[in-house]
Amino acid sequence: MSPTTSTTSVDVLILGAGISGLNSAYRIQTQAPKGTTYTILEARDQLGGTWDFFKYPGLRSDSDLHTFGFAWHPWTARIPIADGDSICTYLREAAAKYGLDKQIRFRHRATKTEWDSGTRRWRVTAGTPEGERVFEARWLVVGTGYYDYDKPLEAVIPGxxxxxxxxxxxxxxxxxxxxxxxxxxxxxxxxxxxxxxxxxxxxxxxxxxxxxxxxxxxxxxxxxxxxxxxxxxxxxxxxxxxxxxxxxxxxxxxxxxxxxxxxxxxxxxxxxxxxxxxxxxxxxxxxxxxxxxxxxxxxxxxxxxxxxxxxxxxxxxxxxxxxxxxxxxxxxxxxxxxxxxxxxxATGLKILFAGGVELRADGERLEPGEKFMWKGVMMQDVPNASFVIGYPNASWTLGADATAQMTTRLLRMMKEKGAAAVVPRLDVEGMQPSAMLNLSSTYLEVAKDRMPKAGTVGQWRPRGNYFGDMWQAKYGDVVSGLEWVPEREEEVKVNGVKENGTNGHVRYSG
The missing domain is CATH 3.50.50.60 (FAD/NAD(P)-binding domain)
Known part of the structure; x- marks a missing residue:
């Protein structure tokens, strides 16, 4: 390790301090097992994500703020559509009120994430003005949005x-x-x-x-x-x-x-x-x-x-x-x-899943375009990680909250069951892919091979709507398509019956 590299260990590491990251932080702070520690890494020097980044005249929400705002910090202005400055002010107030801002590490750009099955932890490398820092976490929340901040969608404009x-x-x-x-x-x-x-x-x-x-x-x-x-x-x-x-x-x-x-x-x-x-x-x-x-x-x-x-x-x-x-x-x-x-x-945004952060597991590079999404929250074969993806037909925050609610439920179950990891495993033969974001927009069509896929049956189907997804997050099936890894390589109890885990893996009933 170089002299400029230091390591910090937390239970949950959140990438991004925009709408997705802040909402995830609040849910972890209030609903995860007591004593759960978390940190937010933000590449820029301000929170707010999209709303702090864009500076073009008239920047405003494309959804009403009553649903685009947080359920736990209601939007109280008497107008449903708000400009970018008002949204940034709202986000800063929400973060300060609940102490979320104290957990943000600004100017920390995550560049590489790697899951280590030996330690059963994520190891995330972040570039900072002072040099590289390394963070280790049991769970990773990727709340970086879905487009490239550095490059817009390229369009061919003759001449x-x-x-x-x-x-x-x-x-x-x-x-x-x-x-x-x-x-x-x-x-x-x-x-x-x-x-x-x-x-x-x-x-x-x-x-x-x-x-x-x-x-x-x-x-x-x-x-x-x-x-x-x-x-x-x-x-x-x-x-x-x-x-x-x-x-x-x-x-x-x-x-x-x-x-x-x-x-x-x-x-x-x-x-x-x-x-x-x-x-x-x-x-x-x-x-x-x-x-x-x-x-x-x-x-x-x-x-x-x-x-x-x-x-x-x-x-x-x-x-x-x-x-x-x-x-x-x-x-x-x-x-x-x-x-x-x-x-x-104004030719559109370039899709960049997970903010372009390199994803690896045990030395193997993970290609999102080759994977299916379990309940629209976790990626096939990727342990202990949530990927925040909003709705194409409703406010982004609604999808972000459904993801956060599922994440905290899984964290609670891991503690109750003594599990070290939970991994989505494709359990349907010959699964046919479908679009995760069901829109025909050009920017989505161009990027469909780089985005993870939804399936057509079971836990792999694309999300429907906020009400159904929230029910799933709180009460739905968390057995099908999930592999639960126990803390120790020994007999574990499942539904009151002792079973031997194979290679340390066992499925738990919810």
């Missing part, structure tokens, strides 16, 4: 090198970028583009959102008279719980409506969109997606600010394929030319 103006990607927005009075073309049609357009339009000469194909955009009122009434007549915690439930139920109801009756849902969304558009701007082709509602995420715009910018006449939408980027703008295949001083390449 981009010809452009003489400013090119910027939202992931690396320069703080000194001056777009006032300038012509801006945003290439992309996802949530980032929909967020950017109304803010840039406030001071830019003209903003055009250039899309190859449109997506669904839904206006969400920020005013909440029902919530205001509830908070006026009920205790805050009760009113906040009702807020969370009603926003969750409305979102899930709309999702299942869209999947059950896609044609009707498409018509409803088209009618709602047409009512928001300025005269002369047709729904087709600019707001008629090729896919059905909720085959990709819907873009939310608070109070219809995206449509307000269009109606104000300082922004518009162009739909077409780029022929070539010229010195002063973008030429489309149909001959349309969009003049520009600034090009914003």
């Amino acid at each position: 981009l090198q010809n452009f003489k103006g400013t090119i910027v990607h939202p992931q690396f927005w320069p703080t000194n970028l001056d777009y006032a009075g300038k012509r801006v073309v945003i290439i992309g049609s996802g949530a980032t583009a929909v967020t950017l357009l109304p803010v840039l339009a406030e001071t830019a000469a003209r903003v055009t959102m250039l899309q190859r194909s449109p997506g669904y955009i839904l206006a969400l009122p920020q005013a909440d008279p029902v919530g205001k009434l509830l908070h006026a007549i009920l205790p805050q915690r009760v009113a906040s719980w009702i807020d969370r439930m009603r926003f969750m139920l409305v979102a899930y109801s709309f999702y299942y409506f869209c999947r059950a009756w896609p044609g009707l849902a498409k018509a409803v969304l088209a009618k709602a969109t047409a009512a928001q558009l300025p005269p002369g701007l047709p729904v087709k082709p600019h707001f008629e997606p090729r896919y059905n509602p909720w085959e990709q995420r819907l873009c939310l715009c608070p109070d219809g600010d995206f449509f307000q910018a269009l109606r104000a006449g300082k922004a518009d939408v162009a739909t077409g394929v780029i022929r070539e980027v010229k010195e002063g703008g973008v030429e489309l295949m149909d001959g349309t030319f969009l003049p520009a001083d600034v090009l914003v390449t």
